[in-house]
Amino acid sequence: MTDRYLGSGNLPETPYGPTGPVPAHLPDRLAITLWDFSWYTRAGEGDVYADLDAGCADAASLGYNAIRICAAPLLLFGDLGLDDLARDLRIEGLGQTASGGYYGQRTRWYDTPGGYAIDVHAHLAALLAAARRHGLVLILSSWEYQQSCALAASPRWFEAIDAVPFEDRYRVLADAWDRMLAWIDAQGARDLVALVEIHNEVDFSILPAVTDGGATALEGLQQRHPDLIVTASIGKPPHLAMHQLPAGLGAAQCHVYSYGVLDALQKRIDIRSEGSDDFPNAELRALLQPDAPTPDEYGRPAEWKLRATVVTDQMIYGYDWVDAAAWDAWLDTEYPRYAEVMHREIESRVIAIAEWARWQGVPALIGEGWVGYTPLHGGFEESETGRELAEHGIRTALDRGVWGVVLCSNAAPHHPMWQLRAWQQRVNALVRSR
Template sequence: MTETYHPVPRPAHLPEKLTITLWDFSWFVRTGAGEPFADLDAAFAGAVERGYNTIRICAMPYLLFGSGLDTTELRLGPLGGGYAQQVRWYDVGAETTIDAREHLLELFRAAKRHDCFVIVSSWEYQQSPAFAADPDWYRALHAIDPEDRAVELARAHAALVDLLASRDLADRIAFVELHNEVQIGHLTAGLLLDGEPATGDDAIIALTPRLERGLAAFHELQPEVPVTVNYAHVPVAVMRSIPENLDVLVLHPYIYGVLEALIETYGMRGPIEDFPQEAARADLLRPGAPDLRDWGLPPEHAWRLDAMIVAKPEIYVHDWADAATIDRWLYDHYGEHRLAMGQKLTLWLEVAADHARRRGLPLVFGEGWVGYTPLHGTFEEGPVGAQICRFAMTESARVGAWGSIVCSNAAPQHPMWEDVSLQREANALFTG
């Protein structure tokens, strides 16, 4: 962008502080019998009880407003073969069929009934299509040239806003995110920097022109609605590459630390051929666990592996390890990382706040703190993790963030939802 961009003002009717709970794609995937979103009113009532006023979701924008697919009977369900049933976000238990557009409208109606707001995002180039009964949604997304994907998402989001406005529901929108964690997933397909495939911070640099075109397209169609993208961490080395034409600075400060040590020790995000099978079996896995090379999705569901972004070794460890054993490993090694984790969190939040002030942008932490822990692990709500949540919310308030999150695991689809008192306390620390 060559000329100074003036951000769309924050709508005056929105709360002074957004207390956010992460409903991601779970709010439409997990609507079957016994699932946490079978009753949207109950889910919103639970959120309000815990001190939340905002949910953050994948709104299926491209599926509903770009793909051309019939979504009146969208079939959703588990990934198949018991795969990822011990993995957060992936442990879908029941098949369900929804009228996807009507379900979106009902979510916004429920938000209005409970005086809550919605951060409208998309996980479509990362996870959402993997839970569909067939690959049509996934194929429609990947048929778009990578150079055009952000623009097509912008057009779909703009059409979604129009639909909500026609139903007197657009006032529930806090802001729009073209996509979740843009540097991780298929938005980066084909990116090169100096002739080499762009990854990590290089992907953030190379992706910026695509994102700026998408943001500009949305502004042209919806000039009064704040729009942004978000990043999977605080990219302290390349903050200059964050698009000039966004309206909210949204970052996800996952500090990892001791969790990263676990991931590296057991090759959970590395190549399958490098996975330390015998070490994992000796230290982490339950009796009877198959070898990684012999385990996976049924062949007819293999397309789902490209429709989601979690590495197979990580899913394998989460599925077959004893969660209490992993908790013990994290506690045993936490002392080696405690100081650095706290310093990293404070530094990242201060860098984010400084960048937001310089740009005149509201600052939101839409996900964060430790990282991607096993479904039944309790490290993040236990005595150590809970204190990190309290500290992070206190620090979020100190640096002047507009929105923040108790923890990414504090949502109806996670066991941590049952810890009502911790969520109320942490939200109160943020709102004062």
């Protein structure tokens, strides 16, 4: 044996430190639960976010110390004539079906029965207070140019933000965040803000490229709030060309999904397209519940709701009517062919994000991950297989000095995965101990 081998001089001699500095009052590691817009669209009487104090206490008991939300800055502080709506926002979800159910009823994030009105200002104030009581910090983002508006009963919110000229949208978002942060200051809650994201997944939203106006707006917002971390959320960063991301992002808040076997199934059944002539095709029909209506019989949400979201009518129909057991069985059978590449993809993407952040001298976060978008009752990501993929990503992130990480995009009170309590406690303990 010999100690000499090619490349030995380039191997790190010590473990990786943090990717970049964070304010001293914030936790050294963030164990993040993703509450997105559901914290106000699933807040009717008896629903999971009706009692925010109980929700925050429960999250803290599972080991989380950070919650990532859509703070609805355009609705609350966009200066778009929506003040009355923000104080009395009627939640409808995607709307009632002719058969008596509601669109999105078995679709993750869209399973919103609605039927209530909410004061979003008051609900946010309650969340800030509950977060403080239970030792949680908040990652503030916006899903407004992606989907949250679609779950309101009135189109006013969507119509107001859609009327903003395309090239002005980042500026209007930055101005709204500026006003929201002033309001948060007035609540005495600035220290609870771990991160401000100008918008969630800017690359998958109704926004220009972040390099086309977004970077300038971010720079201005960061200059006005130098004590905060300000960034944009990137849904699918260019892992093979990370230099394409603009300089000036205050954090590398990127998402890591390795669809792999899930992508193979989605392409096979053509579930993410729109306007397909043969939808549902034979492969999807073989996976549907026996009593599934045809798409024409089921209908579709109101046209403005489909314009307000990046999810298609084919996805809504498919996820609402697929047999979740048959879906999972297909994934389980085919997964071994994809296992190695999915592990490699998760690892390489996490490393690319972490090392770009280290190069830029900013903290890195994995705000969403790990497999992808499944039906509400599909259990693949919650299974031992899915959890092993998640843990692989989490351990890679921790080893590379990533500041914050989700256990899984589905590990939140509005998803069935929340019931895997022992697993969440164990993995959150790992995250916070590194």
